[in-house]
Amino acid sequence: MKYLDEFRDPVLARRLVGKIRGTVTRPRVIMEVCGGQTHSLLRHGIEAELQGVVELIHGPGCPVCVTPADAIDLAQELASRPNVILASFGDMLRVPGTSRSLLDVRGGGGHVKVVYSPLDAVELAKNSPNQQVVFFAVGFETTAPTTALAVLQAAQQGLENFSLLVSHVRVLPAMEALMQAPNCRVEGFLAAGHVCTVTGFTEYEDFVQRHRTPVVVTGFEPVDLLDGILDCVSQLESGQAEVSNRYSRCVQTVGNEAAQDVVDRVYEIVDTPWRGMGVINSGGYRLRSEFEQFDATRRFATSSGTCSSCDISNDCRSGEVLSGLIKPTECEAFGTRCTPDSPLGAPMVSSEGACAAYYKYQPAVGMS
Amino acid sequence: MSQPAWQVCCPIPISGDAERISxxxxxxxxxxxxxxxxxxxxxxxxxxxADSPGDAALLPPVxxxxxxxxxxxxxxxxxxxxxxxxxxxxxxxxxxxxxxxxxxxxxxxxxxxxxxxxxxxxxxxxxxxxxxxxxxxxxxxxxxxxxxxxxxxxxxxxxxxxxxxxIVPAPAGPGVLKPGDELIISGPVGRHGIAILAAREQLGLAPPPATDCACLKEPVQFLRDAGLFNGASAAVLAMRDATRGGLTAVLHEWAAACGHTLTIDGATIPVTPDVRGAAELLGLDPLHIANEGTMLIAASAGQGEEVAETLRSSSLTKGATVIGQVRTKTLAPVTVTRSLGREQPLDEPSGAMLPRIC
Missing domain, CATH: 3.30.1330.10 (PurM-like, N-terminal domain)
Known part of the structure; x- marks a missing residue:
């Protein structure tokens, strides 16, 4: 399959591993920002292959993992109301809120519908005039344009039964917060390729200069990842710090300006709580006042709280996992009290969560 | 209560396209x-x-x-x-x-x-x-x-x-599998699950992916005719159609039954381009997706290729491929080798297939 097979070529991948080994003079610490990259690194055994050469620290780029528990609780509360259909991306359904998940709520009679696109939720609202359809708008800059477009469509069609529960987050402010932490060990970043298709990467220039830390825009296949890592360690070894685009088949310097415009029209940037990480300055989006009629918290006269670091069970160390401070396997609950079937925290159930990746792909972990 | 004499016709006649079950x-x-x-x-x-249905079918002796x-x-x-x-x-x-x-x-x-x-x-x-x-x-x-x-x-x-x-002898079943035995899949995996998902959710894939739904009688008959069920050299040890949970679910069941590790080579698993494309798009693994006319077969050591070759003579299983083998228990009950050649655990599917966000 074009654009896939060549980026999974084992010979090319092996050659890149050799080059990385030949480049580093001491073990390097690199953070891959996106949870999709984490899963690919674990799935293809790249992390194990580079052991002792490059330590990969897994970043917070798992949108459902950082969605605050009280936003999930609110979604559950809305789904339980008569005449409300909560539409959501599938990945959100297993994530525990304070005490249960949207799947549990659906099992208990709540109205939760999986959609593949926010525009499907608009269509659902159009076809269900007697129901209120609330779309749970989570995700990074990748999904924000589509939820913004859904709002514009609903406005254009004059739909009064469509609203958004917004919990969108932005990647760069989180990277900023991680760098400012006193115990940060990250020497270089693999930036999330998908996010950069939308945002471009000019906004990383300032970050790179201020922190003297290389940022490499990286894709998701084994060859993409190894190529990104090689670029990053090469910069570190030569004392450089630049923004480098190693995902040029998808990412352009300025990104997708049409998508940026839609986001900018509908949303404004706001300080936002990230689950397990606290409030991050400029870390998310909210609806602009001219679209406030589409804000589910207003329509249903309810509010999502602001507490984020206190919304994780005492046993769960997902905040430290998301910040790259510990590996999932260092959590005492990992694989024992916390499994995909009975999770304590979101990273254990999300398809982009680091804990789920370790549980699935790490030798000796999946052993029964 | 006796019915009025005028109510002799069926009040809801069951004919015509618009008629519905009441x-x-x-x-x-x-x-x-x-x-x-x-x-x-x-x-x-x-x-x-002539043949009024009774309360039970009376069947001839077998x-x-x-x-x-x-x-x-x-x-x-x-x-x-x-x-x-x-x-x-x-x-x-x-x-x-x-x-x-x-x-x-x-x-x-x-x-x-x-x-x-x-x-x-x-x-x-x-x-x-x-x-x-x-x-x-x-x-x-x-x-x-x-x-x-x-x-x-x-x-x-x-x-x-x-x-x-x-039909005696039947395959001995997965409990007898031992290290060295080989695993064969009868065709490309994941077609039924993707076809249903695409149709149910109106994903708009063109052409729409089709199910593998088929009767496996002929391919199994071919194995029997080739003498692969018989005698001390019986090649076919176990067969299972890989329905819900896909290939992975059968591998886990068999691993539990025999107590060894079942390992497959990711590069050899047949997957059609449409299933692969849809699965990549949705973040799903074809190994976990349901089939309805595709089976996993375990064959005695050294006889996997003969079983696959025999299956390929049926048009229903022309994609049959040897995909792995039974090994002494290692790091996990089921493992898969992916692109870098590292052997890794292959986890059981957990719950419903839920597409990822991005």
């Missing part, structure tokens, strides 16, 4: 009798006057042990590219008998119909059941019809139970 069709009265006698029995070669199985079908939508619930209900149960080493003989057919189902839809499904039964060489000998109020079922649920004659 609760009365399941109440045991005239409507139900007419539904069964006019619409159902003739499709299965039964004449209601020489040797029997295999018996049951399965319920609740698929939505009822019709999808490459198949429908009727075909699925026949082949699903027939395949369960076939992979157990039995020759399928008789099926029962139970219908749970949601009030309001167009009768034309029911007839289309019944036609499909009849055609599939003919193709599989089985007779529908018993049945039942229930109608439930609107909203309490999803159009139509079908149950089939099947009886077959075990």
């Amino acid at each position: 609760l009365a069709h399941g109440e045991g009265g005239r409507l139900m009798r007419r539904l069964i006698e006019d619409r159902i029995l003739p499709r299965f070669g039964r004449n209601s006057d 020489d040797g042990p029997l295999a018996f199985t049951t399965d319920s079908f609740v698929v939505s939508p009822l019709f999808f590219p490459g198949g429908d619930i009727g075909r699925l209900a026949v082949f699903g149960t027939v395949n369960d008998l076939v992979v157990a080493g039995a020759d399928p003989l008789w099926l029962s057919l139970s219908l749970i119909i949601e009030e309001g189902l167009p009768i034309a839809v029911l007839e289309r499904v019944l036609d499909s059941v009849a055609a599939a039964a003919t193709e599989a060489g089985v007779s529908i000998v018993a049945g039942d019809t229930k109608v439930v109020p609107r909203g309490t079922a999803d159009g139509l649920f079908v149950n089939t139970s099947g009886i077959g004659r075990v």
